[in-house]
Amino acid sequence: GQQLNQSPQSMFIQEGEDVSMNCTSSSIFNTWLWYKQDPGEGPVLLIALYKAGELTSNGRLTAQFGITRKDSFLNISASIPSDVGIYFCAGPYNQGGKLIFGQGTELSVKP
Amino acid sequence: EAGVAQSPRYKIIEKRQSVAFWCNPISGHATLYWYQQILGQGPKLLIQFQNNGVVDDSQLPKDRFSAERLKGVDSTLKIQPAKLEDSAVYLCASSLEYSYRFSRLGGGKQETQYFGPGTRLLVL
Numbered sequence: 001g002q003q004l005n006q007s008p009q010s011m012f013i014q015e016g017e018d019v020s021m022n023c024t025s026s027s028i029f030n031t032w033l034w035y036k037q038d039p040g041e042g043p044v045l046l047i048a049l050y051k052a053g054e055l056t057s058n059g060r061l062t063a064q065f066g067i068t069r070k071d072s073f074l075n076i077s078a079s080i081p082s083d084v085g086i087y088f089c090a091g092p093y094n095q096g097g098k099l100i101f102g103q104g105t106e107l108s109v110k111p
Numbered sequence: 112e113a114g115v116a117q118s119p120r121y122k123i124i125e126k127r128q129s130v131a132f133w134c135n136p137i138s139g140h141a142t143l144y145w146y147q148q149i150l151g152q153g154p155k156l157l158i159q160f161q162n163n164g165v166v167d168d169s170q171l172p173k174d175r176f177s178a179e180r181l182k183g184v185d186s187t188l189k190i191q192p193a194k195l196e197d198s199a200v201y202l203c204a205s206s207l208e209y210s211y212r213f214s215r216l217g218g219g220k221q222e223t224q225y226f227g228p229g230t231r232l233l234v235l
């Protein structure tokens with residue numbers, strides 16, 4: 001079945017550094033979603049991408065919809081301690097809104 | 112606006128026991144989802160409701176899991192009997208509707224799914 005592969009699995013960075021993570025699929029997606037999950041909470045939608053090549057920002061976060069439609073990237077600039085959490089990519093694989101999630105990238109930020 | 116409510120937040124049971132989780136979606140949201148999130152993995156959809164009807168339950172282990180949304184509002188997910196491998200976080204999410212509206216520009220707007228805080232289940 002369809003799978004989303006995220007890399008890296010975890011990152012340990014210093015406060016103020018920029019972060020990049022990506023998500024790849026063996027099949028084409030028409031929508032890419034990026035969620036963040038804080039410890040003990042449910043995922044929260046950060047950015048949604050709907051067109052190949054699209055670049056969308058949300059504050060210090062920027063995400064890109066890959067041209068091949070098989071990948072997406074998330075960048076965080078000038079990281080701060082509250083960026084700590086697990087970042088998931090997700091995409092719908094049928095017309096019913098069913099989402100498939102990647103396995104997540106866990107981000108740790110050292111003050 | 113109140114978010115998705117779930118209870119209990121934590122549950123510890125022994126294998127072969129039964130357990131039930133409750134979810135109250137955001138008011139007005141027609142679609143409700145139950146996800147299972149095993150430690151170190153992303154959420155996996157178990158069942159999707161549109162109002163009180165099941166849209167997708169293809170990944171629900173029906174021999175032991177059941178879910179209902181009788182009045183099209185809140186929902187319960189039950190496991191009977193529980194196994195060790197059912198230890199996970201059970202997330203409920205809701206959205207306005209499930210239809211994925213396509214546009215000529217090459218994509219449609221995915222209705223945002225809003226997640227509750229989850230119920231952490233430990234089966235011993």
